[in-house]
Amino acid sequence: MDIRRRNNVTLTGPEGGEGDGPVVVLAHGFGCDQNMWRLILPALARHHRVVLFDYVGSGASDLSAWSEQRYSSLEGYAQDVVEVCDELGLEQAVFVGHSVSAMVGVLAAQSAPERIGSLVMVAPSPRYIDDEGYRGGFSEQDIEELMASLDANYLGWSAAMAPVIMGNPDRPELGQELTNSFCATDPDIARVFAGATFLSDSRESLKSVNLPTLVLECTQDVIAPREVGAYVHAAIPTSRLVTLDATGHCPQLSAPEATVQAILAFLQEAR
Amino acid sequence: MCRTAEEPEPDADRGTDAAFSALLEDSAEDLYEQAPCGYLSTLMDGTIAKANATLLGWLGLERQAVVGRMRFTDLLTVGGKLYHETHFAPLLRMQGELGGIALEMRTGSGDRLPVLVSSVVKYGSGGEPLLIRTTVFDASDRRAYEAQLLRRRQEAEQARAEAERQRERAEDALRQAESDRARLTEALAALQQSLVPTSLPAVPDLESAVYYHTASPDRLGGDFYDLFPLDEDRWAFFLGDVCGKGPAAASLTSLTRYTLRAAALHDPEPATTLATLNTVLHEQYTAAGDPRYCTAVFGTIEPGHDRQHRTVRLASGGHPPALVLRADGRAEFLATPGGLLVGILPDAPFTTAQTTLAPGDTLLLYTDGLTEARTGPTRTSLFGDDALHAFATDHAPAGPQEVITALTGLLKSFGDGLDDDTALLALGVPATRATTAPTTPPATNPTNPAR
Amino acid sequence: MSPLNTSCHDTAAGPVLRVTGDLDYEHAPALRRRVEELILVPGQCLVIDLSGLDFCDSSGITALLAALRHAQAKGADLALAAVPANILRIFSVVGLDRVFTLQA
Structure with a gap:
């Protein structure tokens, strides 16, 4: 199987020995695709070899490789990560995972320790649904509402969710070539990914993490509130917590400079 | 229509101005x-x-x-x-x-x-x-409409999936039924072969031919026949009809056939052989409260005073009389009156008869499917003994194959009047030694019972 | 083919069962059931009136034989009355004319 094509793998940054840092793998979360990293990519790729990819079922991945069984749990997504790392022969890479991908990175590092040397968790949450003694912020019913939103936007409005992103003269960094698949997925696949994401519980896995880890949280994040960031930080003794002055769940979009500075500082330190 | 600036309509102009100023x-x-x-x-x-x-x-x-x-x-x-x-x-x-x-x-x-x-x-x-x-x-109204659409789509999808499942189940069932039917057909064919021989053995200096028709769709007939050697010169033959139809009749046929074969080897005297069969059937069925019986003609054929002539000895238990088509053009019943159905009484009388077959003579055994066939425009009258005798007289002299072919044509002419099983067995001495043809192998015979 | 009908009336000598229609594979079991329902006492004679019988095959003969056994088991006799000529011919072929008591 052609893993590079299956996961729409993109490599950028200095080649061979030119880079002065470890390879950085950027993994998108539920909702959109690798274009999520577009705003911080240039700064990262200046010094690091950067790997971008789409999980099977998202973005420009090969949808024919998708199966409900594999992608109903985070292990399936972690398998994607390990297979991409294997394909590229990565060792001790820095895995940057956004949202649910932070937990996918934990699972991938457990199954292939030689591939991943450190973790950057952007707005992570090990569990979205409230539990006894734990506040994730959501109930199962809330997740059902999200599913309904996915359906509602699929029917008649899928065109809006699959916009052709036009060249924006004010934001040249967006470029003209953005695909129209950003954030647009088959609703059945999105539903499975949503279930895998929001019904997951990775709290046990967190305890075993002993890699240098950077936890990035936002001051105002509906999906991953600050108490969840504190929980993740507390669960991983080798982690550092940085709170970005940013709102929303996507600091790499809403506060790209602060986000990339925090990541670069961590890379510098970890070297 | 285009309004010209030169000639505004005064009244309309005032109205437009008022609208504009309000705006x-x-x-x-x-x-x-x-x-x-x-x-x-x-x-x-x-x-x-x-x-x-x-x-x-x-x-x-x-x-x-x-x-x-x-x-x-x-x-x-x-x-x-x-x-x-x-x-x-x-x-x-x-x-x-x-x-x-x-x-x-x-x-x-x-x-x-x-x-x-x-x-x-x-x-x-x-x-x-x-x-x-x-x-x-x-978007309340719109969303309600969309929700309805979505629900309809889900319902349609479910209905389609359900229909697909039903179709798959039906196909499975059909495949199963077809496979069951194929196996049943195979089993019935195997069973049928145990009831009647697939082909008649070739008997030296004797010609034989057979016709076998089963009325039931499962091909398990109630009629039976056989032809087998007793020793170097003597052969035994039988033909009969068990009561009932289907699997119950088949089990009775099977018992009858193998009892007759075994009994004949022990003592080939025709009346004795039928008596043995009578005892077996009576004990097996009638005495046990389940009256079942058969009619049968059992006989032996052996060289007569010279190799040109054959002596036939037979016994009948409740069976229609055999018919002999003579070389000189006559036809005669070989009467066996008073022989009782085999199996209904512990001691039953069986009537014996004897005749000699000269070259060109043919012995015909038949079941009542032939004589009881319904004929006539309303299918109410029976073909009967007299008609059969007349038919045989018309065709005599005729060798076994010729007789069977003629009777097969007659049976076909009955159409749906032939509603019972029918078996015909003909044995004959070839007319002259010079024209003796080897016994026609039934496998290539249009009256092959396996058809 | 006509369906089989039976009707029964009692006489001093015993029940008389009148049979009309076809006594074939399809209908013979009905006659067997009908006979088994009859109450017979020793010394009686069950008469089966066959004057209305159109057709009788081996299944019909089996039913008549079963009736004979049933009557004998009860200590009664059985007689067949008004056997149609065509059926009488069959009876004589199969030897049943000497097994059954036949009445005109």
């Missing part, structure tokens, strides 16, 4: 506040900076509770928030604008308000994003 009195502020859609401006962090009266009215919220105090996501249901954060916000950041997204808002009283939202980012002169302008349309 001009309407301030932009009023237009914003009272627009037929909701307006909302937020800072880049989502804080609501401005909202129009229409939206506040829909939501049932006071301006001072909203502006500067709430974020856009605070207006959304939890599911809406999740969707906003994972889809809406990233898209808007990337594109700068976004239209027609379906979200749900939460009103002050806790009700849900389905809306369609379009947003555009306003950028500063340096390209930096300043604020987000959002319009909100009430």
Whole structure:
């Protein structure tokens, strides 16, 4: 199987020995695709070899490789990560995972320790649904509402969710070539990914993490509130917590400079 | 039609002016506040900076509770928030604008308000994003319609899936039925071969031919026949008809055939052989309260005073008399009156008869399917003994194959009047030694019982 | 083919069962059941009136033989009355004319 094509793998940054840092793998979360990293990519790729990819079922991945069984749990997504790392022969890479991908990175590092040397968790949450003694912020019913939103936007409005992103003269960094698949997925696949994401519980896995880890949280994040960031930080003794002055769940979009500075500082330190 | 500037119509002009002035009195502020859609401006962090009266009215919220105090996501249901954060916000950041997204808002009283939202980012002169302008349309009716559509689509999908499952089940059942039927056909064919021989053995200096017809669709007939050697010169033959049809008849036929074969080897005297069969059947069935019986002719054929002639000795138990077609053109019944059905009484009388077959003579055994066939335009009268005798007289002299072929044609002419099983067995001495043909192998014979 | 009908009336000598229609594979079991329902006491004679019988095959003969056994088991006799000529011919072929008591 052609893993590079299956996961729409993109490599950028200095080649061979030119880079002065470890390879950085950027993994998108539920909702959109690798274009999520577009705003911080240039700064990262200046010094690091950067790997971008789409999980099977998202973005420009090969949808024919998708199966409900594999992608109903985070292990399936972690398998994607390990297979991409294997394909590229990565060792001790820095895995940057956004949202649910932070937990996918934990699972991938457990199954292939030689591939991943450190973790950057952007707005992570090990569990979205409230539990006894734990506040994730959501109930199962809330997740059902999200599913309904996915359906509602699929029917008649899928065109809006699959916009052709036009060249924006004010934001040249967006470029003209953005695909129209950003954030647009088959609703059945999105539903499975949503279930895998929001019904997951990775709290046990967190305890075993002993890699240098950077936890990035936002001051105002509906999906991953600050108490969840504190929980993740507390669960991983080798982690550092940085709170970005940013709102929303996507600091790499809403506060790209602060986000990339925090990541670069961590890379510098970890070297 | 184009209006010309030179010649305005005075009255119409006055009316238009009045309309325009009313419009001009309407301030932009009023237009914003009272627009037929909701307006909302937020800072880049989502804080609501401005909202129009229409939206506040829909939501049932006071301006001072909203502006500067709430974020856009605070207006959304939890599911809406999740969707906003994972889809809406990233898209808007990337594109700068976004239209027609379906979200749900939460009103002050806790009700849900389905809306369609379009947003555009306003950028500063340096390209930096300043604020987000959002319009909100009430989509209650539309969403209800969409929900209905969605439900219908799901129902249709379920119905289609169910139909598909049903079709697969039906196909499975059909495949199973076909496979069962194939196996049953195979089993019945094997069973049938144990009831009647698939082909008659070749008997030296004797010609034989057979016809076998089963009326039942499972091909398990109640008629039976056989031809087998007793020793070097002597052969035994039998033909009969068991009561009943189907599997019950088949088991009786099987018992009858193998009893006769075994009994004949022990003592080939025809009446003795039938008596043995009678004892076996009576003990097996009638004495046990389940009367079953058969009619049968059992006989032996052996060389007569010279090899040209054959002596036939036979016994009948309740069976129609055998018929002999003589070489000189006569036909005669070989009467065996008074022979009783085999198996109904512990001691039954069987009547014997004897004849000699000269070259060109043919002995015909038949079951009552032939004589009981319904004939005539209304299918009410029976073919009967007399008609059979006349038919035989017409055809005599005739060798076994010729007789069977003629009778097969006769049976076909009965059409649906032939509603019973029918078996015909003919044995004959070839007319002259010079023209003796080897016994026609039934496998290539149109009257092959396996057909 | 006509369906089989039976009707029964009692006489001093015993029940008389009148049979009309076809006594074939399809209908013979009905006659067997009908006979088994009859109450017979020793010394009686069950008469089966076959004057209305159109057709009788081996199944019909089996039913008549079963009736004979049933009557004998009860200590009663059985007689067949008004056997149609065509059926009488069959009876003589199969030897049943000497097994059954036949009445005109």
